[in-house]
Amino acid sequence: MRPFHHPPAGELKLESVLYALGDSTRLKIVQALNRSSELPCSAAVCGLELPKSTQHHHFRLLREAGVIFTRKSGVYIINRLRRDELDAQFPGLLDAVLAAANEAEQPTQA
Amino acid sequence: MRPFHHPPAGELKLESVLYALGDSTRLKIVQALNRSSELPCSAAVCGLELPKSTQHHHFRLLREAGVIFTRKSGVYIINRLRRDELDAQFPGLLDAVLAAANEAEQPTQA
DNA sequence: TCGATAGTTCAAGTTTTTCGAACTATTGAA
């Protein structure tokens, strides 16, 4: 198994981050990670019926864009948002995205 | 020539908008439109050496994601950001993106 | 009506995304 590649904070690219967030599956993963701070892949995609190879692709893309940090722990691969680094490089971006994504699920607090 | 399709404000999808913004060419177009309020395609891609068919593809994608509004005026196709609608649907998103994009060009106000 | 400019359409080549099948890694029991 190849080691995970995480781009250093200073090398995060805005367009890569936006691209990574610009997919409904990945957006749902990011929302799940935002709710829980740390999750194994299987839990982060909970409810999404997707082949494991496709899930893997999405996690890799998120990781290589610098959106998530990944580490191994036993049988699990644990993921978390790189919140601090994202906030430092792109102030307000993640907040705006998550707010809009949550709003889309829970329209206008009825 | 087919009529332009603009999704209504209420149907803008967060992931489509993020996807549209997640490309360096399109991000530059959006920055140019942000500086100038209205621009023909040719001016909005000023400086980017791209085939016209590729430019066309990017403008269409931005339009169909709801990021820009397009109208015809003489020989020109005039584009503008759908700022108000984007701000209403996704508060703070465009500002955060544009701020980060400008920051990337003019790093940390040296 | 012609030429020039601005953008559009189409088709083909390249790149990404998706997904099934087979694989590796770790854990908990027997």
Add this chain to the structure above:
DNA sequence: TTCAATAGTTCGAAAAACTTGAACTATCGA
């Protein structure tokens, strides 16, 4: 220590999306 089960990974091929050149349409001014 071996086995079965769980969690992800890798590979290869099919489907979708991006890029581009070439040929096209639309508008304007001479």
